[in-house]
Amino acid sequence: MEKDKRIRVLMAKIGLDGHDVGMKVLTRGLRDAGMEVVYLGLHQTPEMVANAAMQEDVDVIGISSHQPNHSLLIGDLMRLLKEKGLDNITVIAGGTIWEPHLSQLKEMGVAEVFLPGTPIESIAEYIRSHVRSRPN
């Protein structure tokens, strides 16, 4: 029964930045790949994302970022998830994220960071393999 359950992904961007093309095409791509995507979209706060993740009972949170303050905004979210006991959710990030920030984000608990140009299929594959193997 468990294996028939579709993977649920939340897609959001924290803050005021409007670069939403990547997040939109990924939403469509993951839906085509058979996942359920809750598209929260632009102008979210870390609180809004954490609350939605809880209400929607998602397996994955995808955060898109195109600002140099990634670690600040994503760091707040990671702290909140921990506080709410939601740190079993796989958090992935994507966007124009610099190399020096990659390790910072991973230290905060971000599972994987996808850089511009990553094929959608690779992201879908990553989610499939990681969410399935996660202990419930």
Add this chain to the structure above:
Amino acid sequence: MIKEKCETESGIEVKEVYRPEDVADLDYGQDLGDPGKYPFTRGMYEHMYRGRTWQEYVLVGFGTTRDTNERLRYLREQLGQPMLNVILDMPSNYGLDSDHPMAQKEAGQVGIPLSSLEDMEQLCEGIPIEEVNLSFQTCPGDGHLLMLAQYIAVAQKRGIDLTRLRGSMGAPPTHRFFGYPSPQPLDLSYRVYIDSLEWCARNKLRLFYMNDAGHVFRENSITPVQEMTLVLQTAREISGALIARGLSIDDFASRFMSVLGIGMDFFEEVCKVRAGRRIWARIAKELGAQNPRTCAFNFVAHSCGSTMTYQQPLNNITRGTIHALASAFGGCQGISIATFDEPLCVPTKLASRVALDTLRIIEHETGIMDVIDPLAGSYYVEWLTDEMEKKIVAMMDEIEEMGGIARAAEKGWVQQMLDKEQWRRKEAIDKGEKIVVGVNKFRVPPDEEEKIELHQNPPESTERQVENVRRLRQRRDNGEVRQALDRLWQDTREGKNVMPAVIEAVKAYATTGEIWGVMREASGYSYDPFNMIESPFKFGYEGVAAR
């Protein structure tokens, strides 16, 4: 093997070779005309680059306005750059202060914060604004109002005749549908934008007060044909709104300009600019233009950052060069090329210098700018210019039939177009149908990839900026602020042009968020679009709708 089917970026199928019969209908006088003559296909001025070379810009904006002021002075004083181009940060784009809860981690991150006149004064410190050409990039119209009012206030405080100001201001509110989902209500945003343009026209300002920014569309995966359609349709709609205010098109349209996005499809970009000038000339005439200058649209180029790659970033110098060449052959009046570090960060000094030098090499070393519109008469170029014109005009009519851009967006037409183009582009790259060097082909191993220096915002600039705004609120004469905001509330409610009251409020150091908040309340909206802060002024509002 011969490639069977080739299409331009806009999806126009092109033949292998073009011949005289493809342009048999071309009428020189009617379709082209000499440069500087109706319908301006060949360029807006008689002497084009011989008379005045194109304006070369590099985009700047980070940290506090003091930080950006330093960079502007470096560009002006060290690199001899008379054209300055500044971009606003996201909070300022949306009419929010740096200390708004949504803004506190973003102020000055990518672009400058303009929370009050103090920020603008710091930006312009030591720069003789009557001698430079200062362009501001902002979208979608909400940032425009305060930025314009603050700039005017600086000029007035320095005793500068406003008609001496050169440069350009912000994009119209309907650009919000393309990646700038403004939290401000469209009706209010539109009204005050038109107020500001009317005020500029009546005061005979020579600034380009409307930048009908095409690059905003392009960066959302919109094609060149769609971009020019939206640019010209926007200009037509804004013209209609100003004519309805009792102005004639000759009073304002020569102060319109558009920073177009120039992408990688070389010939299509050239033809887009030529076709755009020709179509506008005819529209302006239909709208009653008597002055030929009204019929000549001022197109400026900005190379599409979205064509620049994160991978192997030095390749972006080549891409920028191709953008610049297309802009020159298309007869753009000015250009800024995206710097090679565009996909990674705010431009570094080195990246800015390379971008500027690329333009100077084209200008001084190649001879490209000695002959006007050198591609005119090419079977292919004239055919493609015609073909694009037909498609642009047809799509403009389609939008017009829907009731304009805002209505088209409401009906989902805009979103559908965006979804389709964005998906088409991504799919083509993922499937390898479209090759992007260094991304899906010709990629070097990671350890061989060039490491470039990345821009770092000055330490704690965001925190300093947030603190600056808080301190300003305590330091200023709050009685004067209240008085100015009373008048603004009144004028907004009574449907008067808000510009005089906005300028007065700006001079009293009322902040961007406060001015928007008061105009919102006077229009029946809550003070704060995110409902996170309470109105400190308690004008009250009758409506219920927030955002």
